[in-house]
Amino acid sequence: MDDVPGSVGTSASFSLRLGQTIFSSASLLFMSLGVEFYSYTAFCYLVTIMGLAIPWSFTLAIVDGYSVLVKCPIRQPGILLIVVLGDWVLSTLILAAACSTASVVDLLIHSDGFHCPPKICSRYQISAAMAFLSWFLSMASSLFNLWLLPSL
Amino acid sequence: MDDVPGSVGTSASFSLRLGQTIFSSASLLFMSLGVEFYSYTAFCYLVTIMGLAIPWSFTLAIVDGYSVLVKCPIRQPGILLIVVLGDWVLSTLILAAACSTASVVDLLIHSDGFHCPPKICSRYQISAAMAFLSWFLSMASSLFNLWLLPSL
Numbered sequence: 001m002d003d004v005p006g007s008v009g010t011s012a013s014f015s016l017r018l019g020q021t022i023f024s025s026a027s028l029l030f031m032s033l034g035v036e037f038y039s040y041t042a043f044c045y046l047v048t049i050m051g052l053a054i055p056w057s058f059t060l061a062i063v064d065g066y067s068v069l070v071k072c073p074i075r076q077p078g079i080l081l082i083v084v085l086g087d088w089v090l091s092t093l094i095l096a097a098a099c100s101t102a103s104v105v106d107l108l109i110h111s112d113g114f115h116c117p118p119k120i121c122s123r124y125q126i127s128a129a130m131a132f133l134s135w136f137l138s139m140a141s142s143l144f145n146l147w148l149l150p151s152l
Numbered sequence: 153m154d155d156v157p158g159s160v161g162t163s164a165s166f167s168l169r170l171g172q173t174i175f176s177s178a179s180l181l182f183m184s185l186g187v188e189f190y191s192y193t194a195f196c197y198l199v200t201i202m203g204l205a206i207p208w209s210f211t212l213a214i215v216d217g218y219s220v221l222v223k224c225p226i227r228q229p230g231i232l233l234i235v236v237l238g239d240w241v242l243s244t245l246i247l248a249a250a251c252s253t254a255s256v257v258d259l260l261i262h263s264d265g266f267h268c269p270p271k272i273c274s275r276y277q278i279s280a281a282m283a284f285l286s287w288f289l290s291m292a293s294s295l296f297n298l299w300l301l302p303s304l
Binding site: 040041042092095096097099100101102103104106107110150 | 192193194197244247248249251252253254255256258259262302
């Protein structure tokens with residue numbers, strides 16, 4: 001059985017999870033420190049999804065850290081399948097939230113109907129960018145674990 | 153080698169491809185028959201992605217139809233890998249376009265800054281719904297083919 005880098009219980013996976021947690025938290029913070037995020041459906045959706053993604057990534061980061069410390073990677077196909085499916089569903093939801101947020105921010109900036117204070121608008125933009133980074137890492141985790149799955 | 157329903161060269165796959173072509177075309181038509189789609193970035197993006205998705209689905213529908221007629225399913229791992237990757241990339245792009253469109257339409261309907269004629273707004277909504285259906289079918293195709301890939 002090969003040790004695929006990035007699969008559950010390796011140090012690469014620990015880094016990926018840590019990155020997901022950091023980017024998701026940054027996205028959530030930049031969005032909720034803006035003053036009126038609850039008046040836009042897309043922004044509320046992003047906050048909800050990030051509220052789901054942060055505990056998931058954080059829990060798996062702790063599991064990975066523990067596995068690295070005791071040098072015993074997790075290799076139960078059942079657990080791996082749950083991790084792959086969870087990552088895949090979460091990455092789809094994060095992508096949807098990031099795209100919605102980005103398109104709404106773009107509309108707010110470029111239309112005449114709204115006025116959006118530049119300071120708040122750039123906060124929204126940073127939040128969307130962080131969400132995209134979080135999506136990318138989450139998808140990478142899912143793919144690495146999916147790669148390992150058939151060999152078990 | 154099992155014949156996975158939904159993989160390239162089966163009648164189920166032909167139905168999936170036909171569905172993708174129909175839903176993508178419907179999404180494109182409902183969007184481009186609206187009058188001012190090019191003033192919103194998200195709508196332009198949807199039109200671009202649908203312009204990519206329709207030829208891809210239509211070509212594979214023809215390939216599937218031919219394979220069903222001559223009763224010779226395609227089983228080259230290389231071709232299957234290209235189909236899986238292409239479907240996966242396209243489904244990601246379609247999901248992004250559908251989410252962007254849906255969130256912008258939602259903003260147009262519920263905000264006071266814009267006024268959106270109900271007839272045109274409902275057209276945008278139908279277009280977004282069709283894009284979501286197209287995403288779902290495209291992802292199903294990708295998963296069915298991915299399922300077959302390790303057995304080759």
